[in-house]
Amino acid sequence: MDNELRLFPRLAWSRVRGQLEYRLSFALMLIGYFVMTLADFLAIWVIFQHLPLLAGWSLGEVAFLYGTSYVSFRIADMVVGHLDMLPTLVRTGALDTVLTRPLGSLYQVVTIDFGLRHVGAIAQGLVILVIACTTAGIPWDAGRALMLLVTIACGTAIFIAIWIVGATTVFWTLGSGLEVLNAFTYGGNQMANYPINIYAGWLRRIIAFFVPLAFVTYFPSLYILAREDPLHTPELLRFASPLVALAALLVARAVWGQGIRHYQSTGS
Amino acid sequence: MAIIEVRDLSKQFRVARPREGARGPLARVRREYTDVRAVERVSFDVEPGEMVGYIGPNGAGKSTTIKMLTGILVPSGGRLTVAGFEPSRQRKEMARHIGVVFGQRTQLWWDLPLADSFTLLKHIYRVPDERFAANLGRCIDTMEMAEFLRTPVRQLSLGQRMRGELTAALLHNPEVLYLDEPTIGLDVVAKSRIREFLTSLNRDAGTTILLTTHDMGDIERLCRRVIIIDRGGILYDGDLERLKARFATERTLVVDLEEPAPALDVPFATVERVEGPRQWLRFQRADTSAAELIAAVARAARIVDLRVDEPSIEDVVLRIYAGAAKGIAINDPSPG
Numbered sequence: 001m002d003n004e005l006r007l008f009p010r011l012a013w014s015r016v017r018g019q020l021e022y023r024l025s026f027a028l029m030l031i032g033y034f035v036m037t038l039a040d041f042l043a044i045w046v047i048f049q050h051l052p053l054l055a056g057w058s059l060g061e062v063a064f065l066y067g068t069s070y071v072s073f074r075i076a077d078m079v080v081g082h083l084d085m086l087p088t089l090v091r092t093g094a095l096d097t098v099l100t101r102p103l104g105s106l107y108q109v110v111t112i113d114f115g116l117r118h119v120g121a122i123a124q125g126l127v128i129l130v131i132a133c134t135t136a137g138i139p140w141d142a143g144r145a146l147m148l149l150v151t152i153a154c155g156t157a158i159f160i161a162i163w164i165v166g167a168t169t170v171f172w173t174l175g176s177g178l179e180v181l182n183a184f185t186y187g188g189n190q191m192a193n194y195p196i197n198i199y200a201g202w203l204r205r206i207i208a209f210f211v212p213l214a215f216v217t218y219f220p221s222l223y224i225l226a227r228e229d230p231l232h233t234p235e236l237l238r239f240a241s242p243l244v245a246l247a248a249l250l251v252a253r254a255v256w257g258q259g260i261r262h263y264q265s266t267g268s
Numbered sequence: 269m270a271i272i273e274v275r276d277l278s279k280q281f282r283v284a285r286p287r288e289g290a291r292g293p294l295a296r297v298r299r300e301y302t303d304v305r306a307v308e309r310v311s312f313d314v315e316p317g318e319m320v321g322y323i324g325p326n327g328a329g330k331s332t333t334i335k336m337l338t339g340i341l342v343p344s345g346g347r348l349t350v351a352g353f354e355p356s357r358q359r360k361e362m363a364r365h366i367g368v369v370f371g372q373r374t375q376l377w378w379d380l381p382l383a384d385s386f387t388l389l390k391h392i393y394r395v396p397d398e399r400f401a402a403n404l405g406r407c408i409d410t411m412e413m414a415e416f417l418r419t420p421v422r423q424l425s426l427g428q429r430m431r432g433e434l435t436a437a438l439l440h441n442p443e444v445l446y447l448d449e450p451t452i453g454l455d456v457v458a459k460s461r462i463r464e465f466l467t468s469l470n471r472d473a474g475t476t477i478l479l480t481t482h483d484m485g486d487i488e489r490l491c492r493r494v495i496i497i498d499r500g501g502i503l504y505d506g507d508l509e510r511l512k513a514r515f516a517t518e519r520t521l522v523v524d525l526e527e528p529a530p531a532l533d534v535p536f537a538t539v540e541r542v543e544g545p546r547q548w549l550r551f552q553r554a555d556t557s558a559a560e561l562i563a564a565v566a567r568a569a570r571i572v573d574l575r576v577d578e579p580s581i582e583d584v585v586l587r588i589y590a591g592a593a594k595g596i597a598i599n600d601p602s603p604g
Contacts, residue, residue: 007391014388018379021420097375099340101392102363264342264356266281 004107015114029117037124041066044193055198056230060136062194064225067129068148068217069192072155073185074121080160082113083167084181090170095263106164106256136225144224151224154245155192155216161248162188162211164256171259184211192216197230204231215244270313271444271476272337277346279307279332306332308500309346316443319470319477321491321508323585329500330480334446337478338368351443364393367437367475371449374429375436376421382432383417386439393440400439407435411465427458434465438475445469447479451486463489484580496585503588513553515587516579521549521561526570534564545572 019026044066048059057065089095089109098108138144166181192213196204208214215237222229223238281304307329314320324330335341336348339355339362348355353362368375376385390400408414411431416424424432430450437445447466451459467490469475481487487494487508494511496504504511521537524546531539536556537549551561558576565571 003394010388010391014377014380014384017384018377021379093370093373096335096340096370097368097373099359100338100363100366100368100375102360103392104360261342264340265344 004103007103008111011111012114015111016116019116026117030120033117033121034124037070037121040070040193041128055195057195058136060132061221061225061227063128063132064136064138065195065217065221066193067125067132068151068155068221069189070125071122071129072152072216073159073189073192074118074125075152075156076159076163077185078115078118078122079156080110080163080167081115081118081185083109083163085112086167087170090263099260099264105260106253138224139226147220147224150242151217151220154220154241157245158212158216158241158248159185159188161245161252164252168252168255168259171262188213188216192218195230212244212248215241271316271351272312272314272478273347273349274313274333274337275311275347277307277310277333277336277348278305278344279329279336279341280305280344305500307336310497310500310502311346312495312502312505314476314478316476317470317474318493319466319491320479321487321494322478322480322497323482323487323494324497324503325585328497330497331448333497334448334478334480338366338446339363364440365443367440367442367445369430369433369437369445369447369450371430371447371452374421374433376429376432378422379420381418381420382413382424385421385432385436389436389439395440399441403439403441404435407431407438410468411435411461426453427455427461430454430458430462431465434462438469441473442475444476444478447477447481449481449483450479451481451483459483459485466490496588498589511584512579515584515591517553518550518579519553519558520577521551521558521565522575522577523547523549523562523565523571524573526572529569532565532568534561534568537561537564 041063044062045059047054048062052058054062086095086109089098089112094112095105095109098105101108133140133148162184163181166184169180188207188211191199191207196207196214196218199207204214208218219233219237220239220241221227282301283304310329310333322330322333332341336343337350337355339359342356350362351365353365355362375389376382377388386400386404389395395403408417411434413428413431413435416428419428421429421432434450450466451462454462463486466477470477477490479486479490492508493506494504494508495502520540526545528545529547531542532547532549534549537551539547540550541548549561549565551558562571562574
């Protein structure tokens, strides 16, 4: 574990250098992500041109949810987004090479790439977040500032966990589970962008407690924005994100362990 | 004490297939499972410093065995230790003591200069600076790699890449080196360079080498001992020379005569083929020596040129299969 933490910057940097070998494709990718984020946020803005409030939330508040969720999601994407490649690693036998090295298998698959191309998207999310922080009428204090950092860290951890669990399913489905994975990761980000009280009750329960998307930003944001919860959930939930994130990561690690064991006993 | 100990090692795969007659969206869900026995009760020992060829036809269970030895696959039965470790339970610890080269895969970083892969591996295996410099220097010298160290791996020729793969597998001084098809796709020069390097590695560093290959030249140049596997079980385990003496008894003398002649009539040999002035004479090692046969031919006609063809290991393996089909016992009573 110690060795693995020490190695991380070195491996990540090697990936960045590898990507910079292909400068044009790197530049195009940055521009692509820029346009995507812009289009995304424009959609929210258009909604507010027609409605002053969305289920009781102002544009500034929704922008805050959007910003925190988006930044968390893109950091997670940068670190583990290439788990999408797992079916390829299995098919080409690259996963076999991983298993012959003195490092954890999940760690190695994660460090196979480092999505530096996502920094553009992260920066854009941060811009939206900064604007939201000044326009959403937040009663700023030290506790709220700290909570913002905790929210982004926990949101990132929850997205990482979702990504790992989703990607691990390929050990059983042999590649046909990627659409499901995308529904939970990219789709999950889309859902977390909006206040969860706009969703139907059954869907809300799934995103609150099964795939814990509500803990990415909705619950902690209630505290930061000093808002009443339209759903009247217990106040304690607003501070539960760190525990939920930790639990999610532990579940993800256990699921990965099962997946690798399944691979090692089937070898396909 | 043996460095690789394999006892009754077995591996079964569950293979899913759609149920007979199943159609439509549920076909993938309603599947039947059949067990395929890839390796069945295989046992052998490898002593430190041995160089063993592990051969057999496609699908015989070679790769499955290597994958269990390297900790990639978990055995379904039997016992297995490598350098004192149990591969499936102590995968990470064992990894420091073994080196693996899969000829058709890469362990190098595709988009970086070759030397950068070595530096990353140095840190992954925590190789001390001096040891790293010494090991890398020796590989660079003996395999003449200096000129392409700064070339990105994706631009290397297959032969250059393979030298890089070998170096990558040896930086941490593994006690055991597994090679799966190390010379596949290489030209004659590249092959002989790799073989020379492996011979000197085994002689100087005492590295134990287990080699799977389809290239019988690899086996003949490198291995004194061969293990032949077929249909998941061991067919032969023992000395290569003894195997040849037993199953490679037939040789062929090829002579070029001064002018075309009808099939020669010499004792202990049968003419297999006549092509102009060239004739192929098959003979048994036990019946006559090559020298006696050549003398007999020379008495009958004027020889311009000649050569003696030894049977390839491939022929030998084929003959073993034929023998096995007839129930002939072939296992070497005293392996090694």
